[in-house]
Structure formats: structure tokens, C-alpha cells
Amino acid sequence: MRLARRYLAVALGIWLTILFFCYDKINFDNSKHDSPVELVWWSRDMSWSHDEVRQCGIHTCRISNKRSRLPMSRGVLFYGSNVKTGDFPLPRSKHQVWALLHEESPRNAPFVSNVEFLRHFHFTSTFSRFSNFPLTTQYLPSGQALTSKDYYVPFAGKSKYAYRPSPSVVFLQSDCDTMSGREDYVKELMKHLSIDSYGSCLRNKDLPESLQKDYLNNLYSPELLRFLSEYKFMIAFENAACPDYITEKFWRPLIMGVVPIYFGSPTIKDWQPNKKSAVFVNDFPNPRELAKFLTELGENQVKYDSYRQHKLNWRNPISNKNLLHNLVTRRYHISDSSPGASLFEKFECAVCYHVINTARDVMADRRHYNCPLEPEYAHLEDGKMPQNVADWRSMMEVGQCQAKILDEFFHRNHSFNEADFEAELNRRMESNQCK
Template sequence: MRPWRNRHLSIALHLIIWLTILVICWNIFRAGDKPRKDKAKDKPTEVLWWSSAMSWSYDEIRTCGIHKCRFTNNRQRLSQAMAVLFYGSNMKMHDFPLPRLPQHIWALLHEESPRNVPFVPFNEFLRHFNYTSTFSRHSDLPLTTQYLPGVSELTTMKYFNDFYTKSFHFTHVIFLQSDCDTMSGREDYVKELIRHIRVDSYGKCLHNKDLPPSLQEDYLNRMYSTELLNFFKHYKFMIAIENGICNDYITEKFWRPLVAGVIPIYFGSPTIKDWQPQNKSAIYVDDFPNAAALAEYLLFLADNQTEYDSYRQHKLNSANNIDNKRLIENIMTRYYQIDETQKEGSSLFQKFECAMCQRLASSEKYKSADVRHYECPLPPIHAPLSNKQEPHHAEDWRSMMEVGRCQAQLLDNFFQANRSFTQEQFEQKLYEC
């Protein structure tokens, strides 16, 4: 029996020794592997800007919340990128990163109307993007109220002139625009309005009066300067017609007169009443058959304090300045609004970058955009002119948007084929469209 016991004892000892060796090796392996895992964990997610307009070298590692990303415009790093970012106004139809790799998330930032990129509003184009940041409330990162600095600017009495102080000014209506070729037919409508009521036009478009010398330089880039708002406040009405008509496309043209205690004469977003601070905050051009009817109403309001001030309850009703819950909620939850102080990290592009960095780290399922992310009625809508006339450039804008439809369909074909193409190839197909 003893040899049998010795043999089994020997086997047991060998098993113990081998198990001990295995445990030691496993611990050594794990100890050696851990730094590699930590290193992989610390490696920033790569995000690539695909923009030919960025002529400078851009490569920056930044922390967004708890996540770290590397933002670059170095196209040589396309294969390492997890997301490709596009800025709408700078997109070139023949310049997209094709073939598209399986890991590539496409994200579109475009805060403007479609006048420069007529192919954007169409579903054939939009469905190839996983995320968007546009003016639409249906966008993943909406910019609907980006031009409104905040609630306090709407309610402040800093720039408020009472009705009688404004009445000392012979002219009641101000117009300040430099673009005189718009999809909305703004310039044609204002021409008609001027026939019925005096309008002080300070911009390059329909110019008939000069700004004070201190405001003439760079007023376009000082949208909410104290000096400019103090100048506006003397007027009773301000023409606020957008250059393009899209749902939720609302610029400073609407918000700025409200901040200055001036009533906007608005034409633009068909959904504008969803965003006004009170149920009665602006005069809407499309509530009148033509400019003559609007002028008649303006002259009535200019001589009627009660009716005039009924449009300024966001200033005068201190108990309930803002009666729009949607507007308040949007301002409290939005991820971006203009910041003229230009503080570090406050630009629209940096906000978009960080938002995408955080989205890439989340478990949220990737989806496709659609026309709701950039909703513009087609053919383009224009302000109502007398005798149902059309603006001077209406046919040009309609033609441009029809070309945009063809462009979107062609891009859709190339994207689905997932192969690169040249400018000549695209233009040849467009000619055949």
C-alpha cells in the first residue's frame, strides 16, 4: 500500500506545483496586460472635420465632460476617425469621404437657410447623416433659439422707450438689411411698403438713410451691442423678414426688436408663433393681403397706445413676462446660443464638436436624419405682393431649388454606390438630370 500512496502523493504534489505555476503566470499576464488596457481606454476618440474651407492645420485633443476626443481636419486620419463632421455652408458636391467606412458616423452642422446649399433640404441627401445640428426643433442638436441671448434680454427694460417717447419720432418704421436678393422676396415687399408708409432703410438694401457714424462700421457683427439697441428703441416698428423660409429658421431679425422694445414686422418661419414670448408679440406680414393693408394697420397702431403696448407685454407684464412654456424650456435646455464675448469653448463649432464627442461615447443607437431636420417649404415661399405679383428673382430661386433636388438625387446614388467620384463625373450626371 505504501508505494500506491507514494505514487498518489507524488501526483498530487505535481498538480499543486503546476497549478501554482499557472496562477503565477496568469497574474503576471494580467499585470502586464493592464497597462495596455488602460492605455487603450485613455486613447481619445478621433473626430474628423471634412471641410475644404479649413485651409489651416487643425489637430486638438480636448476633454468634453468625462470623454476625451481628438478633433482634426487631417484627412490622412480618415481611417482612424469614428465620426466625420460637415459644415453645411462649405460642402462641395464632389468632395465627400468615399468609400464610407463601416465605423464612420456622419454629422451635419448647418445653421443657415438653403440658399448656398440647395441640395440640403431633400431627404435623399439628409438620410445619409446620423446626426444633425440645424435650426429645426427636430434636429438632434437644435439651434432654433440660438440668436436669442436669453430670457433676461427679452424682459429687460434697459432699452425700453414708452409709447409717448417713441411718438416724438416722425418715422415709425426701421429697416436694416444689406442683402437685396433673397428667397423670401424681402426687398420687393419693402419697396411696396415704402409706397404707403415712410421707412428708414439704413442698410445697403434700399438705402435711404445713414446710420450714425459710430454704428456704420461692422454693425453686422455687433448684433446686440448696447449702442445699436439704444438706436433701435426710438422706433415703434422694425421690419424683420428672413432671407429664406423654413420651419424654425429664426434669426436675430425676430429677437432683436423684441429685446429693444420694438414690434417686429415679421415674415419667415411658418412656425414662428410657437416661439413668440407672448400670444401677441409681433405683427405678421402674411396676416395681411398686401403691403398697403399692413401700412394702414401700422399707422393705426402708431396712434393707439393701448393697442401698441398690447404687443409689448414681455416688457410690461412683470407678473408674466414670458407666457410661452416651449420657449422657456428650450432656452433652459439648449446646448448653444450666440456669445459675442467669444469665451473659450463657446463657439458653435466647439459646442458641436463636444456634443458629438459625448454622443460617440454613449450607447444611443445611431439613426438617419430626414426632411424634418431641415424643413423648408418648396417651392420657396415669398412675402405677399399686391395683385399676386411675384418677387423679381422668384423664378431664379425656384430653378435653383429644382437643381438642388437633382443634386440631392445624384449624391444619393453615389453615396449608395459607396464609391468616390470626380467633379466632372458629377457635373456630367447633373447635366443629364
């Protein structure tokens, strides 16, 4: 009996010890859980100190650009335009999520578009609809901006016989060297059509004095929109032709009630307000045929206004269900001025949520950025190529080589610097291993 009591006492002691240990462990885990999840920006270009605790819905994250916080961080944030090929946090911890924000085309970081680079990221935010945090319609302020008549000018007001300017086409661009061959195409189109060009590219007219100062940072200013709305057509060429890469060049003329002459995203028809909202350069074999079409369209009010149903059809101004759904579900757009609505803050909270709730085995693929490695450009007369197409093709080939090197370095998981990277890139280029 005494022996039984002794065993019972020992068992009870062991049970209490286990219970105490588990209670202490549970409290420890809870204290860790109650601490903010840490994310760190990996960018030398952030010269200012950034370290704050942010509430992202039900989750709390600490976001910092202090590299000393890397061991405690569960997510590392990269801004694509500022990524340096010799600056990555290696060796890489298995528990850390890598997240990429890159809303630009591949012109300033050509290695980003390659799957060899993308597949090392758990989370992406790009213009592609297939990224984790898509920015496809970020430059469209709202559906109401498309349907509003704030800048609408009737056909008669745009006519060459009215008080409006006589040319029917406007070009406003200051980036004169693009992957899409924009300048070369417009130069040929000018041979067949009167075009008012106000930017530094092919300029033949000056903007009103009140608009000349810093118009590039005020692309949606009411004064500029009213001035441009007097034209029937506006040339809207993206600087690169990538699926879902759609900038203000497409949305701004639609907001004004001007018909875009568009070249760029091959998926653009998935996003236009109605089946016929723009004139697409790819529908014509060359600038000459496009000019003929624009001349006829610009003289026929019924046909011209059929491209402006988002302004004129008050019952059903936007028939594109894909666009309507996107306007309701998208998580970021440029006109959102509410607290925490900036692109970087939205991205940070999206990564915060992802780090806490999503498995680590899902990685990005090519569709998360989705730009062709061979630059696409608008077709010119007699099969001619844009002047700088060879340079852009060479740049993308180098970008592909850079991505392959980074892929190998990431798999080795050892620290490397810019000199190491450049040495390997030069070696491969000299030995013709970059093809």
C-alpha cells in the first residue's frame, strides 16, 4: 500500500513537472506570437531610417530598413527598380519569405523578367494579373473617372471647323528611346497625318506656358486633361509590350473622352471598357494604313462616338465584366488618398498577411512578371525595324545571362558582392556563354 502511494506521488510529481513545462512553453510561444512579425526592406537606396510597427487588419508587423534586423525578420522586401545584382541577404534563412515589388517594365532591371530570377521569390507585386498583388489597373483612378463627362468634348467641339485646334491627333511624350519603337512609328505616322507633338520627343508645338512646368509629375492635372481633351485621338504607346503592362497612356485619353491609338500590352482588349474603346496599332500592317483609318474615323461622328460609349451610353457605360470585377476587388490604385493607401504601405501589409498565413513552398513563376525576352515593337513600313531595337535586344540578352548567374549564386547560398557578380558576367560574355 505504501509502495503504491509512493509510485502515485512520483507519478503526480512528474505530471506536475510536465504540466509546468508545457505551461511555460505555451506562454513563451504566445509571447512570441504576440510580438509583431518583422519584415525588412533590402535596399541601399533607402537612405532614411524606416522602422515602424503597422497594424495590417488583424495582424501586426514591424517594418524596417535596418539590416541588423535581418536575423529576426520573417520577410525580406525588394523594390525591383533598385535591386542591385551584388546585394542579396545570403546565406538565406529557410524561414524567410522573399517579396518583390516591381511595377515598371524591364528596361531598368532586365534580369527581373526571367524565370531563373523570379522563382526565388515567394510573393510578387507587379502589373501582371498573375502576381500575388496585381497592379494591372493601378493607373485607372476609378470607374467613375471613365464615365464622367468632366473633360468630355462633343464631336462638333473637336471638329476642325469649330474653335478647337485643327489637328485631330496629339502626342505627348518625353521618353524618346523605348523598347516598343514608339518614336520610330510616330515619325512615320507623321508623314501621313497631322500630329501635334508637345513633349521633348518629336516636338513641333509648345504646351501653354501654364502647363510647361513639371507636367510629367502632374499627368492627371485638370488643366492638362482639359487641354488634351480637345483632340480626337491621342497616341498611347507603352515603353514596352508586356501582357497586362498598362499605364496612364491608355487610361488618360479614355478619361478625357479621347480615343487612344494604342500599342503595348498584348492583353489590352481584356481591359478596355467596351469591345471597341481604342484604335489598336497591331490591327494595321503599317502607319500608312493606320493613318487612312484615322482620317476616315475622325470625319464620321457616328463611327467616332462608337468608341466613346463609356461616356455616351448612360445605361451600360462599361460592359467589360473583367474590368468591373477588377475595379471592385483591386487592392491598390493611384487615386486612393486614405491612410495607409500608398503602394509601399499596401505592399508591406500584403506581405505581412502572406508571411503569417501562407505556406513557404509556393514560389513565383514567369507569369508573375510576364514580359517577352525578345522586345516587341510596332510594325513599320516595308518591314523596317526601329532604330534602337538591336540595343534593346542585346540588353535583354544580358539580362537573361544575369538572371542565370543569380540563379546559380542563390542556389549556392553563399554571400557574394558586386565584384563577384561582374567577374562572372564578364567571364561568360567573353566566352560567349550568355546566349
